[in-house]
Amino acid sequence: MKLATIRTAAGNRAVRLDGDVLVDLGHTDLGELFAETDWREKTAAASGTTYPVDGADFAPVVPNPSKVVCVGHNYTNHIKEMGRDLPNYPTLFPKFAETLLGANDDIVKPAETDAFDWEVELAVVIGKPVRRADEQQAAEAIAGFTVMNDISVRDWQFRTIEWTQGKIWEATTPVGPYVVTPDEVGGVRPALKVKTVVDGQVMQQDDTGTLLFDPVFLVQYISTVITLKPGDIIATGTPAGVGNARDPKVFLLPGNSVTTEISGLGACVNKVVEG
Numbered sequence: 001m002k003l004a005t006i007r008t009a010a011g012n013r014a015v016r017l018d019g020d021v022l023v024d025l026g027h028t029d030l031g032e033l034f035a036e037t038d039w040r041e042k043t044a045a046a047s048g049t050t051y052p053v054d055g056a057d058f059a060p061v062v063p064n065p066s067k068v069v070c071v072g073h074n075y076t077n078h079i080k081e082m083g084r085d086l087p088n089y090p091t092l093f094p095k096f097a098e099t100l101l102g103a104n105d106d107i108v109k110p111a112e113t114d115a116f117d118w119e120v121e122l123a124v125v126i127g128k129p130v131r132r133a134d135e136q137q138a139a140e141a142i143a144g145f146t147v148m149n150d151i152s153v154r155d156w157q158f159r160t161i162e163w164t165q166g167k168i169w170e171a172t173t174p175v176g177p178y179v180v181t182p183d184e185v186g187g188v189r190p191a192l193k194v195k196t197v198v199d200g201q202v203m204q205q206d207d208t209g210t211l212l213f214d215p216v217f218l219v220q221y222i223s224t225v226i227t228l229k230p231g232d233i234i235a236t237g238t239p240a241g242v243g244n245a246r247d248p249k250v251f252l253l254p255g256n257s258v259t260t261e262i263s264g265l266g267a268c269v270n271k272v273v274e275g
Contacts, residue, residue, distance in 0.1 A: 024048035031231030074237025103176030206239030
């Protein structure tokens with residue numbers, strides 16, 4: 001199933017893609033839907049109001065997750081381009097709900113930076129509460145996968161050895177358009193092509209099968225630290241090709257179009273606008 005949260009005149013609605021229409025699932029968003037223990041059965045059987053896919057206004061797939069946990073340094077090629085050793089454990093940092101955008105929303109470049117960078121990421125969306133998960137529990141907790149563009153404000157990110165201040169700028173992180181259930185993408189450890197294109201030029205290209213720490217391991221690891229709740233998001237890291245690692249460096253500017261795409265999941269297509 002492909003699931004989304006869309007904005008309508010009556011407010012946000014959780015929907016299921018069915019051909020060229022989106023079927024209302026009776027909830028305001030996917031976070032609310034995933035809190036239902038039998039959400040999979042209810043979602044498959046839903047036959048509510050429909051909305052056309054064409055022109056749909058996609059909200060962040062989960063507009064108000066209790067947490068967004070991001071992973072740095074998880075593709076071998078990206079780690080090497082940043083001049084670092086392969087890590088023994090995942091590098092984690094948070095994002096917040098205010099950081100998130102819909103899949104086609106404009107990205108407002110903050111006036112405070114000249115180092116606005118892209119990062120395509122496979123994101124895991126949690127579908128049931130889990131704490132200290134074993135491998136099977138972690139796999140069962142994965143509702144599906146989506147696309148994230150972990151836009152990074154590099155000059156702020158590298159002001160200190162801790163990255164968070166470069167990662168949490170308000171309304172800068174597109175996520176969506178769909179949460180796709182694992183059965184549609186080869187399971188809970190999918191090997192999917194990831195790509196970033198800026199104004200028609202391919203900047204990043206890799207395969208999620210090369211992740212150092214796969215989605216199941218990340219759910220296990222993070223749930224050891226804190227309870228993962230329905231609707232929580234885990235961003236699994238970005239491959240080589242970020243603007244900050246290029247020589248000369250290349251960053252996003254107002255007027256740029258940036259597309260972050262993952263095979264089987266869809267794409268976030270966003271215009272950068274002046275802040």
